[in-house]
Amino acid sequence: MSHWLDDALVAVPYAQFLGVRLIWQDGAPIGLLPYREELIGVPTPPALHGGVSLAFLEVTALATLMQATAGQMAETTGAQPLEWPRTIDLSVDYLRPGLQLDAYARARITRAGRRYATLSVAAWQEDESRPFAQAIGHFLMPEV
Template identity: 50%
Template sequence: MSKRPQPEPVQVVKQRRDAALTALAGGVPYIQFLGIRFDRRGDELTGILPFRDDLIGNPMLPAIHGGVTAAFLEMTALISLSYLWLWEDVETGRIEVDALEAGDLPRLPKTVDFTVDYLRSGLPRDAYARARITRSGRRYASVQVEAWQDNRDRPMAQAMAHFLMPLRED
């Protein structure tokens, strides 16, 4: 009977997964411009949008610009989808972490359409977003994404997006 293989050391796993995420999100200038970060728990990502005065759309209320909210949702959907799409290749070593770190990124999915519902005005404080990949096919993907602030059960906005997936090179 063959011996069960030893599990990988946790720091190796973490380094690989974090490197993949950093390579994905760190390479997009608009993510840096808005100041969006991603928190990773296993393969689940949470987008974080720290509040800044120049994100305001309505100075009277004040409220976060609807365009910022839309961009935050779209970005969270795109990165979550890409991360899940890359996950297996990163885990099996088909994509080398060194290559990712060197900026050798695979092509990202392209947004086909994006529909956002504004549920509550965005308050001048941090916002969070999580996406659910409802379908990830060979060619098209459907993603639902939701953003909230103080209370997870009172979302500020939700969106539905369709993406065109890059062609796999195999």
């Protein structure tokens, strides 16, 4: 069954180019980046391109914010958000090479106000406790 956020993600061109999808765990989105050879940025040893990793982290953070915003809006108006939050900045740490495997990412909201939010997000492949990249991001929330 499709979630409204899955449909909203189709409108994000770079998410579509990368093939990012969402899977759902306990009502929260987890980003899924299916491995494709075109995503490799370093040929020897093969590793995911840093820009791919960054974009994947950003999309996952934005989807998490949209889901949280939807919960708040549903309580007050019964509607879903129409606009994506805007990225103010995103600082990424590349911890190890992203391998030739599917990648997953989970974001956690550390601060959420009406106009501004801060999230941490981590990407992993086989073991969530061993991320290959992590980021802290600040986002401007759409007006509701």
